[in-house]
Amino acid sequence: MKPTVVWTIITVVVIALCLVAFEVRDHFLPAEEELGDFTPPKETLYFDDGWSAGLIQVGEEMIEEKRHVPSGGGLFGMSGSSFSGSRSTFGIQQTYEGRNGVLTRLTFEGERGSLLLEVILRDAADLYPNPLKVLSDGGEIYSTSINSNSRIDDFSGIDAMLSPTTGAVLPDILFQVADSQGNWINGLGPFAFHEEDPDRRGAVVFPAWPHSVDELRFRAIRPGSEPLEFTFASPAPKSPPAVWASQPLPATITRPEFSFTLEGVTTNNRGNHPTIRSKTNITSHLTKNGQPVANAYDVRFTGLEGPHGATSANYLPDPEEKQLKLQFSAVPSQHFPVPERDALMVAELEVDANGKLKPATVVRGAGVGLIQVTVQWSPYYGNDRHVMELKWDGVWANESQEAAADRATGGWNTAQLYCFFDSQPDAIQRGDRRGSGSSGSGGRTDFDNTFQFEFDTPPAPGTVIRFGLAQPPASHAFDVIIDRSDVK
Numbered sequence: 001m002k003p004t005v006v007w008t009i010i011t012v013v014v015i016a017l018c019l020v021a022f023e024v025r026d027h028f029l030p031a032e033e034e035l036g037d038f039t040p041p042k043e044t045l046y047f048d049d050g051w052s053a054g055l056i057q058v059g060e061e062m063i064e065e066k067r068h069v070p071s072g073g074g075l076f077g078m079s080g081s082s083f084s085g086s087r088s089t090f091g092i093q094q095t096y097e098g099r100n101g102v103l104t105r106l107t108f109e110g111e112r113g114s115l116l117l118e119v120i121l122r123d124a125a126d127l128y129p130n131p132l133k134v135l136s137d138g139g140e141i142y143s144t145s146i147n148s149n150s151r152i153d154d155f156s157g158i159d160a161m162l163s164p165t166t167g168a169v170l171p172d173i174l175f176q177v178a179d180s181q182g183n184w185i186n187g188l189g190p191f192a193f194h195e196e197d198p199d200r201r202g203a204v205v206f207p208a209w210p211h212s213v214d215e216l217r218f219r220a221i222r223p224g225s226e227p228l229e230f231t232f233a234s235p236a237p238k239s240p241p242a243v244w245a246s247q248p249l250p251a252t253i254t255r256p257e258f259s260f261t262l263e264g265v266t267t268n269n270r271g272n273h274p275t276i277r278s279k280t281n282i283t284s285h286l287t288k289n290g291q292p293v294a295n296a297y298d299v300r301f302t303g304l305e306g307p308h309g310a311t312s313a314n315y316l317p318d319p320e321e322k323q324l325k326l327q328f329s330a331v332p333s334q335h336f337p338v339p340e341r342d343a344l345m346v347a348e349l350e351v352d353a354n355g356k357l358k359p360a361t362v363v364r365g366a367g368v369g370l371i372q373v374t375v376q377w378s379p380y381y382g383n384d385r386h387v388m389e390l391k392w393d394g395v396w397a398n399e400s401q402e403a404a405a406d407r408a409t410g411g412w413n414t415a416q417l418y419c420f421f422d423s424q425p426d427a428i429q430r431g432d433r434r435g436s437g438s439s440g441s442g443g444r445t446d447f448d449n450t451f452q453f454e455f456d457t458p459p460a461p462g463t464v465i466r467f468g469l470a471q472p473p474a475s476h477a478f479d480v481i482i483d484r485s486d487v488k
Helices: 003-028 158-162 399-409
Strands: 043-046 052-060 062-066 082-089 092-099 102-109 115-122 132-136 140-144 149-154 174-178 184-186 188-191 202-206 215-221 228-233 251-254 258-268 275-284 297-306 309-311 323-332 344-350 370-377 386-396 416-421 432-441 444-455 464-470 476-483
Touching: 043 228, 052 228, 062 115, 115 174, 115 188, 158 215, 251 476, 258 323, 258 476, 275 297, 275 323, 344 370, 344 386, 386 399, 416 444
Parallel strands: none
Antiparallel strands: 043 052, 052 062, 052 115, 062 102, 082 092, 092 102, 115 202, 132 140, 132 188, 140 149, 174 184, 174 215, 188 202, 215 228, 251 258, 258 275, 297 309, 297 323, 323 476, 344 464, 370 386, 386 444, 416 464, 432 444
């Protein structure tokens, strides 16, 4: 038999077997409608203008939808193509998985302490409204779609939703939950719709909500329509909140490194969102080059808790929680006195007799791969500001050299650049990283970074300026518990 005839027979057999395999696979892999579905709406709200909202379920911090898809089968054990991914939209982290074009898992995850409400929206034409105008964090209105989000205006308040004026920019729909005193808390969203989900399910996030009720009361508002109320059982009902011992304001915390004072706490109701603002003061007890340095730390507000737990960002918890725990961190500032002994010197230069910067030289043997360092006074600022700009270029010829730079600095990606004057033992300040870049091929990596240092007065002629890499000093976390009545 001729070879061409043999190959023709083999090809025909292979094609026939593939067709059989696909038929068998289709027999064992049900159609989407045979797989069961995600959770159906508990009820559906119908508005006067034809819009509807399918209300599915609520969850604390997370809602997950799952359904089983058989692994396939067929003559060759084919299981079909899989897909997965994740994205974050306005504090909602969405993850999804699927196979053979069928969405099998969909998860909405909010920030800690948040309440989520899963919904399905339809407009008057029974279509998913795309784009959809929603209320977002900070009292802003965003136009959202599957692939884009854009800010369009500030929210003018609930009264505008109930009695809209001509031309007013408002959310297409607003969801609210009642607190323990019957006041309404705005929900954000709904956000995060997935293109593989024909229902376009989304989640509304409530940063604060009552934890010690068995049943949660909600309402949905379309502009100009009567609010429609509905209820869900609480996903995690708790006992009445405990009572914490609190400190009167101003409250001071003293540590060996610093003294911190919480001077006052106020509310900001922009967009009808009850958030807090804190007025603080921190003074370090450290010295730098033999002199006190009061500004060695910056203060960061890191979280807010009530007796029932955390709330999202800085949203006030439910009124039943009478004490508030404000969480802070004292973070080393750019003026923190990093000692030279902790830094790996990589470059230096001298200021000449005329106050000009001499060319910088790379410290050989530093082991971090720097080839060239350029330092100049930035041309982008006026004469009243003294901003020094450092740019370096380097190369790692192979992964071993990159690993050596990592070891030399205690972690290349986390190391920070500090400048030192003359023989002073502590850093003058930390550089502000303004840009970076890298490219690699065949194990070789070329990289560059730009830093800026700003001085109150330029370094004196004859000053030797040295630059060293060091790991950032440790931050200090602490809490202040106050009485809710002290929030003004």
